[in-house]
Every structure is written in structure tokens, then in C-alpha cells.
Amino acid sequence: MIHLVDPAHPGEVLKELFLDPLGMSAGKLAGQLRVPRTRIERLVKGETALTPDTALRLSRFFGNTAEFWMNLQYSYELEQIRRELDVSAIEPLQSSQAA
Incomplete structure (x- = not known):
């Protein structure tokens, strides 16, 4: 999967x-x-990394939400692990296997 924009660190x-x-x-x-x-x-x-504690404090101070800050952290971490983890050997679940 290609990501055109790399998420910034919070x-x-x-x-x-x-x-x-x-x-x-x-x-x-x-x-x-x-x-x-x-x-x-x-x-x-x-x-x-940004912690939930800091996210709550930043949201209070800057007048935005803790979710804004935590989503920045989540997006950053997910992109980092996408670059490091090779999951190509994992076979996707087929609908016939789900039963």
C-alpha cells in the first residue's frame, strides 16, 4: 500500500x-x-510518544480535543510499523474458512 503523505510526529x-x-x-x-x-x-x-495524559493537558490548554492529539500519535505509530513489519506471509481469511 502506498501512502502519499507520511503522518507527522505529534x-x-x-x-x-x-x-x-x-x-x-x-x-x-x-x-x-x-x-x-x-x-x-x-x-x-x-x-x-504522546501519552493520553499529555493529550488531555494539550487539549485543555489549546482548546481542541484529546482525540485530535491521540489520533496524531496513532497515525504516526501505524505508519512506522507499516514500514517495519512485513505481513505478506499472512494469508487473508477466505470466506470458506470462516465457517
Whole structure:
């Protein structure tokens, strides 16, 4: 399957679409979210995954939904595993096998 657009890491989206336009640092955001500075710094660098805890905090702060943030993470992880995992040896279930 060909994917024309690779999903961005949630940290990249956070940096490019939220922090940079606001002129806000990862450390400043971390303070606003009441989380360790390193959590947001590592997220922005793509070194760590977005957690549901952070997604809820970001959604509250930026006025969007936790699902928005978690869907970014899900899409990113799914694309990464598609690149790494070869499932071609798995035979699809045939309708005659389902019975």
C-alpha cells in the first residue's frame, strides 16, 4: 500500500502549528501544563510518544480535543510499523474458512 503523505510526529505538529506561531518554548508550555519540562522537550524532538495524559493537558490548554492529539500519535505509530513489519506471509481469511 502506498501512502502519499507520511503522518507527522505529534511533537512536530505541536512545535510547528502551536508553539512556533505563539513564540512559546517547550519549557513555557510544560509549566502551563504542569508537567516536567523534559516531557514536552522530548515530545517536540520526537524522542517520546504522546501519552493520553499529555493529550488531555494539550487539549485543555489549546482548546481542541484529546482525540485530535491521540489520533496524531496513532497515525504516526501505524505508519512506522507499516514500514517495519512485513505481513505478506499472512494469508487473508477466505470466506470458506470462516465457517
